[in-house]
Amino acid sequence: MKEFILIFRHENANGQVSPEQMQQWMQQQKAWVDGIAAQNKFVGGTGLLFDGAKVVDHNKLVTNGPYGDIKETLGGYVIVRAESAEEAAEFAKGTPILEGTGNTVEVREIVTH
Amino acid sequence: MEPRELIPHLFRREYGRIVSVLAGRFGVDHLDAAEDLASETFLTAMETWPYRGIPENPVAWLYTVARNKASNHLQRENLFREKIAGQLLRESTVTEPDIDLSDRNITDHQLQMLFTVCHPSVPQSAQIALALRVLCGFGIDEIAAAFLTNKDTVNKRLHRAKRKLRDHAVQLEVPADARLAPRLESVLRTLYLLFSEGYYSERNDAIVRKELCLEAVRLTYLLLGNPSTDTHASNALLSLMCFHSSRLDARLSDAGEPVLYRDQDTTRWDTALIEKGFYYLQRASQWEVVSKYYLEASIAYWHTVQGDSREKWESVLSLYDALLTVDPTPLAQLNRLYALAKVRGNAAALREAEGLPLHDNHFYHLLLSELTEDTDPTAALESLRAAYRYCGTETERVFIAAKMERLATQLRTR
Known part of the structure; x- marks a missing residue:
């Protein structure tokens, strides 16, 4: 069994989404994670916050961000156990994050040793 | 897990x-x-x-x-x-x-916020939008759906409302002394409109409408928690909302079509809400004044009494007479005639109806058709055609068309 990281990329939708919608997405995402955990294939994961985010460039210049050119940015990740990248991609299809058009989930194998 | x-x-x-x-x-x-x-x-x-x-x-x-x-x-x-x-x-x-x-502080601030969003410097439609946003947590798209408008309009409305609050340096407070009465009146009027948007609007789906009604009830309830806003009119308005809300489920068929009061399945009336309505009506009657909300709540109370007793319709009629002296709206005029027909017969109601200047109101023509249905079906059908011409929504058109169809069939088989 290998481990894969599923990386969520989406827009910062703060202010655009209603509290009701957030509660629904949160519950759907939880149901999705619980489903993977029930098969004993959930390793870990977390969301990432936008507030106070910074970008540091090669000149060590620190800016508040990510804004500007970057429309989609890292929103969180989940690590799963799977036989193959294909199986991991099947898991990825279940996250409600993909209901946002333009949002993506990147599937990458993790080097475990 | x-x-x-x-x-x-x-x-x-x-x-x-x-x-x-x-x-x-x-x-x-x-x-x-x-x-x-x-x-x-x-x-x-x-x-x-x-x-x-x-x-x-x-x-x-x-x-x-x-x-x-x-x-x-x-x-x-x-x-x-x-x-x-x-x-x-x-x-x-x-x-x-x-x-x-803490609970206490949250309740206090929500009440203050209610007065802030209903500040007279803010236009009334914006007051409702702002209340839904900052007090009820509705999203922009949810408010747009409630008003059948688009997100841009809602955003602009909210933006302008907030600017007005800034320009007038409105404070977060329950106004004191002489400033309180007119401000409370403005709050009650907005809550009444919010409730009506949910209760009378034929344009929305049932879930949205019910939520608007429940939010209006919740906000009105806030007023009763503070001695200075726990007034006759606040109690009367809450009573009115409870009585009306008790029929929310019975007013729509399973297919989502409107069900007239007399055809409603009374087992679908919410008795807990009727009891609450009665409780707040009694509380309101402790003050020795009578408001428009109190009259409307009393009428709504009689509508929760089942059957067609003489006492019921005579009471409703005299309440409408009183209501018309303080708030002569077309809806009240028409509803009064329904009560009049029950007490003094269709012919008497018809005579009074003819004098009303409501010829472009579809409810007026629906009333005429009801009053003439038994005695003059041809005239009744003519009234339904007029109602069809003047009604504003698809639901109503479907509803009236079905009535026309039934009446036309009756006429043919006569």
Whole structure:
């Protein structure tokens, strides 16, 4: 069994989404994670916050961000156990994050040793 | 995994509470900041709970996060002010931000916020939109759906409303002394309109309408928690809303079509709400005044009494007579004629109906058709055609067309 990281990329939708919608997405995402955990294939994961985010460039210049050119940015990740990248991609299809058009989930194998 | 489940609409409910308390701390002119912080609080929950499980006490968790975000915000603000203004604000601002999210403080601030959003400088339609946003936690798209308009219009309306509040330096407070009465009247009028938007609008789906009604009830209930706003009119309005709400489920068939009062399945009336309506009506009657809301609530009370007793319709008729002297609306005039027909017969009601200047009102023609249905079906059919011409929504058109069809069939088989 290998481990894969599923990386969520989406827009910062703060202010655009209603509290009701957030509660629904949160519950759907939880149901999705619980489903993977029930098969004993959930390793870990977390969301990432936008507030106070910074970008540091090669000149060590620190800016508040990510804004500007970057429309989609890292929103969180989940690590799963799977036989193959294909199986991991099947898991990825279940996250409600993909209901946002333009949002993506990147599937990458993790080097475990 | 723990089987903990969230109560429905938790985020929406807590949004209104958090925004009210934070706006109390930041000032009404920083309403946007309060809203952003409330949204960010739920975003944090969204990025945490799916992976670590729902916390044992979700509300306390949200309040802790909101409190931290608020105190960070205040520190940033102070830093900013010191830099920009070059002022040494240390003495006045080195205080721990007291963000009090106790039940009592939340209720107090929601009541104050209700007065703020219903400030007379804000146009009434914007008052309703702002109340739905900052007190009820509705999203922009949800408000747009409630008003059948688009997001841009709602955003503009909210933006203008907030600017008015800033321009008039409106404070978050329940006005005192002589300022209270007119401001409370304005609050009640807006709550009445919010409720009516849910109750009478034929344009929306049943769920949206019910939610608007329930939010109006919840906000009106806030008024009763404070001695200075627990008045005759507040109780009467709450009573009216309870009586009307008791019939929300019975007013729509399973197919979503309107069901007339006389055809309603009375077992679908909500008896708990009827009891509440009666309780607040009795409370309202302790004051020795009579408001428009009290008359309407009393009429609504009689409509919860089943059957067609003479006492019932005579009472309703005299209540409508009284209502017309304080608030002569076309709807009240027409409803009075229904009561008149019950008491003195269709012919008497018809004679009075002919004098009403409501010829472009489809309810008027529906009434005429009901009054003539038994004695003159041809005239009744003609009235239905007129009603069809003047009605505004698809639901009504379908409803009236079905009546026309039935009557036409009766006429043919006669």
